[in-house]
Structure formats: structure tokens, C-alpha cells
């Protein structure tokens with residue numbers, strides 16, 4: 001069983017601050033981490049390997065620094081780590097990212113592909129299903145439980161919905177996207193972390209996956225970001241009452257509910 | 264890549280479940296009507312499913328020029344591989360200018376597969392869609408946990424795809440007098456079907472927990488609730504407020520609410536009119552899920568809790584004192600006994 005896990009290095013969204021004066025995103029000093037949803041993906045791959053055997057390859061597209069995210073995957077226990085890095089890949093939107101990853105995965109070989117349900121920076125939830133479509137396989141998104149059946153080469157998974165879940169069966173090859181409900185990712189020991197740093201992160205460039213300049217990166221992208229800005233949210237600065245006169249505080253709350261036509 | 268300048272029409276892909284139309288469909292039609300009017304193009308709504316005869320009645324008031332009902336055994340259940348296949352055949356044939364989907368679990372799945380199949384762009388989880396002075400379709404979407412907004416164009420491919428978050432616009436009856444044409448289409452699945460099947464659909468969320476995407480009022484429960492038994496008093500308040508119940512990661516991890524109800528970075532992003540946080544500290548990872556709420560009400564016994572920094576109204580108090588008082592205020596007066 002060949003499992004491929006797609007991972008991304010992202011800025012720690014909780015550490016991002018907005019400069020009060022310039023209203024721009026302060027990225028300096030914001031640590032880069034392995035996308036939290038990808039940790040669930042890696043963990044699930046490890047559990048599947050523990051049960052059914054096979055190999056796990058973690059693959060990421062990004063700048064050279066994204067090696068750090070792959071070291072974390074190696075420390076968690078994946079067999080192989082591949083970084084797709086090339087100036088040709090720069091500026092990719094979801095389509096170009098999915099295309100690049102799909103071309104690489106084609107080269108790497110696969111039975112099962114696992115992605116995080118979204119990256120916490122771009123937040124699109126698109127790359128996984130797009131890779132599945134490009135590789136001509138079914139996908140099960142927002143997965144909260146997985147069962148692999150080796151004999152029938154099939155996957156049975158619970159897919160999260162707004163009100164519960166759907167139980168879905170698909171035959172492999174197949175792609176899954178992982179939610180937080182799937183597992184609790186292991187935390188690699190210091191020893192494993194040090195051992196991982198000595199392992200090799202393989203580098204693949206556009207030529208290695210047979211990608212033409214115009215189909216990947218910015219030229220291959222169908223969406224263009226023409227402007228970015230920091231939004232102003234209409235919250236905060238409200239009246240905060242204490243419990244000194246609780247009936248009065250609650251009455252004020254009721255007035256507010258009335259004003260908003262909620263009651 | 265060549266842009267087909269003749270592509271025309273704004274399409275809205277509706278969401279139908281168990282015979283019911285998801286409210287986000289009407290929101291999409293409302294915004295779709297504005298786009299279509301600005302461009303002087305037609306507005307088409309597409310519903311894919313099984314038995315859809317009653318659908319057009321629910322859609323007419325919201326201004327579509329055309330209603331396409333794709334109904335058949337093949338599309339009885341939501342399978343994104345099949346739905347995108349059906350849509351791709353329609354798109355190749357009729358060449359729309361833009362297609363809008365709801366940013367729901369299902370909507371995102373079909374939109375992504377369709378975009379990849381057609382090789383076109385897709386702007387995900389948009390909060391606003393408009394046409395600029397040059398007649399270009401503009402998509403606005405948040406990124407980095409809502410810290411940043413990106414303005415997006417798709418100059419190189421048609422159709423241009425976007426998913427829109429629920430509750431971004433109020434559904435608005437168009438007031439148009441022309442009645443739309445209704446067309447029934449049999450789904451055609453040409454490519455080899457995927458070996459994938461839906462075995463069962465399970466509802467985990469209690470009826471009274473409501474749909475987090477749709478509810479005007481959402482009650483967010485934090486670890487301050489202390490135990491799953493205490494959820495009962497929140498359920499009662501939710502009934503009085505017609506609120507949906509969600510919660511923090513702490514509450515979900517404790518098993519007091521199902522995973523679907525987690526709000527925040529690793530849960531759901533919601534936009535209710537009012538978010539009422541009970542016993543929630545207000546960690547950044549939680550707050551990114553409620554940034555677009557109009558009002559945030561905080562009840563927490565710790566005056567230093569960060570939730571108060573984003574609250575539009577707050578009470579520093581024990582929630583177990585506040586909830587019964589509030590419930591009493593909201594309960595209909597008991598009938599007089601003589």
C-alpha cells in the first residue's frame with residue numbers, strides 16, 4: 001500500500017497581528033508550522049500503515065524553508081519526504097497547486113492520498129478534491145473516521161456534514177481529506193526530531209515532474225489576487241456589566257435581544 | 264488559454280436535501296440577480312437531485328430567468344463525482360459566464376471537482392461577489408483566519424467559479440413579474456462511473472441544536488459549562504432564542520458536543536446575527552470562527568477573559584446565575600389559573 005500525504009507549511013494564524021497604524025498583516029516573527037489539518041492526515045496515514053503495512057510519502061510544494069514541515073512529518077514517522085520547489089511553482093493558486101501535486105503524485109505512485117481538509121492560511125478546501133479529479137479518482141472529504149479493507153481494496157469513511165455524517169465507501173485509489181475529529185496526532189520525541197533532521201528531504205523541480213512553465217505557478221493560475229486588505233470587524237468596545245446588579249444586567253441583555261428583533 | 268468571450272449567464276447551483284431547499288440557495292439567487300442585472304445577462308438556477316417537481320415554486324420569487332432541474336436515479340444521492348460530471352456536460356453545452364455554489368461541505372466538493380474537470384478558476388468561501396465598472400466579475404474572500412481579505416479576478420478562463428459563504432446576504436424577493444422557464448433534464452453520466460457509494464446518512468446533531476450555518480442566533484458553549492449534564496440548561500435557552508448550539512474545541516474534545524458543532528480555526532466559520540458565548544475564554548483559534556457575527560455577547564466570570572475584548576455586550580458573571588434569569592425573562596408568562 002502506497003500512501004501519499006500532501007502537506008503545507010503555513011504561518012501560525014494565531015500569532016498573526018495587524019499593525020494598528022498601517023492596517024497591514026505583521027508577518028515578521030510569526031512562526032511557520034505544519035498546517036494543523038495535515039497533522040491529522042499524517043497521523044492517520046501512520047495508523048493505516050501500522051495496521052496494514054506499506055509506505056508513506058509526505059509531499060509538499062513550497063519554498064526551501066518548507067523543509068521544516070517535512071522534517072516534522074519524518075519525525076512523526078513517514079518513510080519519505082519530497083519537496084516540490086522551483087521558481088516555476090511560485091504564485092500558484094489552488095488549480096496550479098493541485099496540478100503540480102497531481103503531476104508529482106503520478107511520479108511517486110499511489111494507492112491512497114490523504115490531504116488536510118484545508119490549509120489554515122488559504123482556507124479553500126479545494127486542493128484535495130481537485131487533485132482527485134485530476135488523477136481521475138474518487139475522493140471523500142471532511143473525513144472523521146476511516147476503515148481500510150485490503151482484500152477489496154476499499155475505504156469506508158465517515159464524512160462530516162452540517163448535521164452529522166455520511167458513511168461512504170470507495171475503492172482505491174482514492175483521496176481523503178482529514179478533519180480534526182479523525183485522531184489525536186502524536187508528538188514526536190526530541191530523539192525522533194533529531195533523527196529526522198539527518199534524513200533526506202528529496203527535492204523535485206518542474207523538470208522532474210514534467211511540468212511546463214505555463215501550466216504551473218502564476219502563469220498556470222486561473223485566479224489572480226488583485227488586492228489585499230485587512231478587514232474591520234464591527235465587534236468589541238461594547239458595554240460590559242458586572243454581576244453587582246445581575247437582574248439589571250439581564251434586563252439590559254433582554255432589551256438588546258428585543259432591539260435586534262431576536263425576541 | 265483562450266477566453267470564450269461569448270460565454271454568458273450567471274448560474275447558481277442550489278442545494279436540495281431530502282426535498283428541502285437550503286436557504287443559502289435563495290441567498291445565492293439574491294446576489295446572482297444583482298450580478299446578472301449589472302451584466303445584462305440571464306440568471307439560471309440549477310438544482311440536481313431526484314424528485315424536484317416542487318422546487319420551481321420555491322425559487323420563482325427570487326428572480327431566476329431559467330430553472331434547470333436535473334432529476335434522475337443517478338443523482339438521487341449527493342456524490343460530488345457524479346454531480347460535477349452532470350454539471351460539466353451542461354457547462355460545455357451552454358457556456359455560462361460564472362457559476363456560484365454555496366460554501367457548504369457539499370458545495371465546496373462539487374465546485375472543486377468541476378473546476379479541475381474544466382480547468383477553470385475557483386474562488387472559495389467568498390464573502391462578497393460583485394461586478395466592477397469594467398464589467399469584470401470580482402470575488403472577495405477572507406484568508407489567514409479572516410485577518411486578510413483578498414480581491415480576486417479570473418481573467419483567463421470561463422466560466423468563473425465561486426463558492427459563497429452562507430448568510431452573506433439577506434434573501435430578497437426580486438419583485439420581477441416575468442415568470443421563469445422551467446426545464447427538466449435527465450442526468451447523463453458519460454464517463455466511467457466511480458466506484459463510490461453512499462451507505463448511510465446519520466444525524467448526530469439534536470434537532471434543537473439547529474444548523475450553525477443558517478441560524479440567526481448561535482449559542483457558543485465553552486468549558487465553563489463544566490459537564491455534559493449542564494448542557495440541558497443551554498438547550499432550554501436555545502429553544503427560547505431559536506438558537507443553534509455550537510461550542511469551543513474544549514467542549515467538543517470533552518465529548519459534550521459532536522465534532523460538527525466546533526466553531527473556530529479547526530472547526531466551522533459562522534456568520535450569525537448574534538453569537539452568545541457562554542463560558543468561553545475567547546482564544547484566537549476560537550474567535551476566527553465568529554469574526555463576521557454582527558453582535559457578540561459574552562458571559563464569563565473572569566473579567567480578564569479575552570472574549571470581552573471582542574464583545575459588543577458582556578456580563579461578568581457566573582453563567583449558571585445568568586442563564587436561569589434570562590430564561591425566565593424570555594419565557595412566555597404562565598397561563599393564569601383561576
Ligand SMILES: Cc1cc2nc3c(=O)[nH]c(=O)nc-3n(C[C@H](O)[C@H](O)[C@H](O)COP(=O)(O)OP(=O)(O)OC[C@H]3O[C@@H](n4cnc5c(N)ncnc54)[C@H](O)[C@@H]3O)c2cc1C
Nearest residue numbers: 485486487511512527528529530542544548549564565582
Ligand atoms: C492548532 C489549534 C487549533 C485550535 N482550533 C480551535 C477551534 O477551532 N475552536 C476552538 O474553540 N478552539 C480551538 N483551539 C483551542 C483554543 O486555543 C482554546 O484552547 C479553546 O478555544 C478554549 O476553549 P474554552 O474557551 O471553552 O475553554 P477555556 O479556555 O478553558 O475557557 C473557559 C472559560 O469559561 C469561564 N468560566 C468557567 N466557569 C464559568 C462559569 N460558571 N460561568 C461563566 N464563565 C465560566 C472561564 O473564566 C474561562 O474563561 C485550537 C488550538 C490550537 C493550538
